[in-house]
Amino acid sequence: MSVQLLDRELDRLHDLWTDGLSETYRVYLDSVRHFEPGVQEKLALAAALIEVGTRLQGLGSRAAPPTTLLMGDLCLARGSRLLADHAPLAVQVAFARAIETVSSAAASHQAAPPTRVLLQQSLGAAR
Amino acid sequence: MNSARLGFTSSSATEFFDLTERIRDQIARSGLRNGRVHLQSLHTTVGLAVNENEPLLLRDFETMLERLAPVGAGYEHDDFERRFDVPLDEPVNGHAHCRQILLSAFLTLLVEEGELVLGRWQSVFAVELDGPRQRQIAVQLDGDFARSQEALVEAELARQLLVDPEPVSAPMRRLVEAGGKRLRPRLVQLTAALGPRNDPLRAAELAAAVELLHNATLIHDDYVDESTHRRGRPTVAAAEGPERAIAVGDYYFAKATRLVAEMGNPAVTAAIAEALEAICASQIDDVALRGAYPGDRESYLRVIRGKTASLFSAACASGALIADASPEVVGALRRFGELLGTAFQMADDMVDFSPSSGKPLGLDIRQRVLSLPLIYAAEDRDVGPEVRRLLAGTLGDSEVGRVTELVNATDALTRVRREAQALVEAAVRELEAVELDGLRPTLVGLARSAVDRES
Numbered sequence A: 001m002s003v004q005l006l007d008r009e010l011d012r013l014h015d016l017w018t019d020g021l022s023e024t025y026r027v028y029l030d031s032v033r034h035f036e037p038g039v040q041e042k043l044a045l046a047a048a049l050i051e052v053g054t055r056l057q058g059l060g061s062r063a064a065p066p067t068t069l070l071m072g073d074l075c076l077a078r079g080s081r082l083l084a085d086h087a088p089l090a091v092q093v094a095f096a097r098a099i100e101t102v103s104s105a106a107a108s109h110q111a112a113p114p115t116r117v118l119l120q121q122s123l124g125a126a127r
Numbered sequence B: 001m002n003s004a005r006l007g008f009t010s011s012s013a014t015e016f017f018d019l020t021e022r023i024r025d026q027i028a029r030s031g032l033r034n035g036r037v038h039l040q041s042l043h044t045t046v047g048l049a050v051n052e053n054e055p056l057l058l059r060d061f062e063t064m065l066e067r068l069a070p071v072g073a074g075y076e077h078d079d080f081e082r083r084f085d086v087p088l089d090e091p092v093n094g095h096a097h098c099r100q101i102l103l104s105a106f107l108t109l110l111v112e113e114g115e116l117v118l119g120r121w122q123s124v125f126a127v128e129l130d131g132p133r134q135r136q137i138a139v140q141l142d143g144d145f146a147r148s149q150e151a152l153v154e155a156e157l158a159r160q161l162l163v164d165p166e167p168v169s170a171p172m173r174r175l176v177e178a179g180g181k182r183l184r185p186r187l188v189q190l191t192a193a194l195g196p197r198n199d200p201l202r203a204a205e206l207a208a209a210v211e212l213l214h215n216a217t218l219i220h221d222d223y224v225d226e227s228t229h230r231r232g233r234p235t236v237a238a239a240e241g242p243e244r245a246i247a248v249g250d251y252y253f254a255k256a257t258r259l260v261a262e263m264g265n266p267a268v269t270a271a272i273a274e275a276l277e278a279i280c281a282s283q284i285d286d287v288a289l290r291g292a293y294p295g296d297r298e299s300y301l302r303v304i305r306g307k308t309a310s311l312f313s314a315a316c317a318s319g320a321l322i323a324d325a326s327p328e329v330v331g332a333l334r335r336f337g338e339l340l341g342t343a344f345q346m347a348d349d350m351v352d353f354s355p356s357s358g359k360p361l362g363l364d365i366r367q368r369v370l371s372l373p374l375i376y377a378a379e380d381r382d383v384g385p386e387v388r389r390l391l392a393g394t395l396g397d398s399e400v401g402r403v404t405e406l407v408n409a410t411d412a413l414t415r416v417r418r419e420a421q422a423l424v425e426a427a428v429r430e431l432e433a434v435e436l437d438g439l440r441p442t443l444v445g446l447a448r449s450a451v452d453r454e455s
Helices: A003-010 A014-029 A038-057 A066-086 A089-109 A115-126 B020-031 B055-067 B094-103 B150-164 B166-177 B184-192 B200-224 B236-240 B242-261 B268-291 B297-322 B328-349 B372-379 B383-391 B399-409 B412-430 B441-452
Strands: B002-009 B015-017 B036-039 B046-051 B107-112 B123-128 B134-144
Touching: A003 A038, A003 B383, A014 A038, A038 A066, A038 A115, A038 B166, A066 A089, A066 B242, A066 B268, A089 B242, B002 B020, B002 B150, B015 B055, B015 B236, B020 B036, B020 B123, B020 B134, B036 B046, B036 B242, B036 B412, B046 B094, B046 B107, B046 B134, B055 B094, B123 B134, B134 B372, B150 B184, B150 B200, B166 B200, B166 B236, B166 B242, B184 B200, B184 B297, B184 B328, B184 B441, B200 B236, B200 B242, B200 B268, B200 B297, B200 B328, B200 B441, B236 B242, B236 B328, B242 B268, B297 B328, B297 B372, B328 B372, B328 B441, B372 B383, B372 B399, B372 B412, B383 B399, B399 B412, B412 B441
Parallel strands: none
Antiparallel strands: B002 B134, B015 B123, B036 B107, B036 B134, B046 B123
């Protein structure tokens, strides 16, 4: 998948793309093979944005400074919009539940399964 | 008080329209529990009546009206040579006017426990006496709206918070219970009444999800703005730390988007997701612009369209979409919401300078939040240089007080008020071309009250 096709989705996030988001995206590509071509890349990017977004925010660890938090929020919102546009309902719901799980664990100071594992499972919700 | 219009189109000279079910719908839609429904004919040749809906009896009524006021019985009203200013299309209808005076132009019906009070055989009729034509009956409902649409949203919010883990639900509950204007959920509910699939409970679910999403964004905003209080209570970040604030915001961001997705309407999901993305992008712009505080009008408008207007617009569109309203209605409401949201934010900016608002004066100035009155004051030929100099430095109590004084000394607040009112009128004009099933007065009233406020 060329980056050009994802260019619109990377508006304001190009620095993040070169700073680790692209590697995270490639990890998720293996989890989206069961989707239609063209959708796979969007869903892999959605998952990567959500993982990177929660990491930027400092969810479950030390709170990010305000400007970094806002960038994390944008990643979550962009990922959510990509899911709304391209994912089956079951996947959208599974992603939301995954974020609910990690954020409620963070609020309770409890350990949660790794975000990546939860999101990879969510991508399998459509099978 | 709740107002509506019931429209119908007659296809013959005399025709009985049974309005009973439509009146029952109005009662259910309004949430009226105990009170009255007032009906008024808006025409001199349409009457109102309560009687039995039995076809042969309706023919008897028609025969009776014909007997009492026959067509062409030499009515003076029909002698156009003796009348002044007779329009070219004036119908010969003296009989219809005379028949109408035998009926009534208005009715009041009782409502008890949410039910229209009618006897077993009673139905409510609008009686066409000079058709075929397009007609309207005005409806007003007053009384006890104890289980109002607002109450449905509050109940849904409480229900959703009840099932969430305490570490996230407790801070959100405090924020929700502290109040707020609930404009976004109200817009969802109103616009959800404009389609053929109007379902108040489903609308309340969507409205509650939109309100949770709005509150989730506020929790993160308060951390970013270092706000200590919101709605008179400590912010989540101030009371429980930024880590908890981030987690609670994320939880309800996710939960709200899930609740919307589970409604199973992809257009609604997309509308809300786009709004959330616009909010987050504009928050980044908002903070970036604080380096050149107070900024300029163009940048300000770009930020508030994302930060505030996008969710107003999505609330209006998604309500209509969930009820399967026509694309024309959805489009008009989307534009209405965007203009109203922009106007609302301008009005909100003015509250920062109003001593009667009940809010701390100058809070936006202290937090360097973009504000149109400040932008206009900074452009003022007389006081602008001092405003800009003060805003460029440290903002203690005396500086904030002085900036407030200077803003009040200019015409900045008047300009912003006029601009907000003009936007509201533009929003109202967006509604003119579409059929709003009698909800136009309510939407217009809500829009105007959103900018004519002190708090």
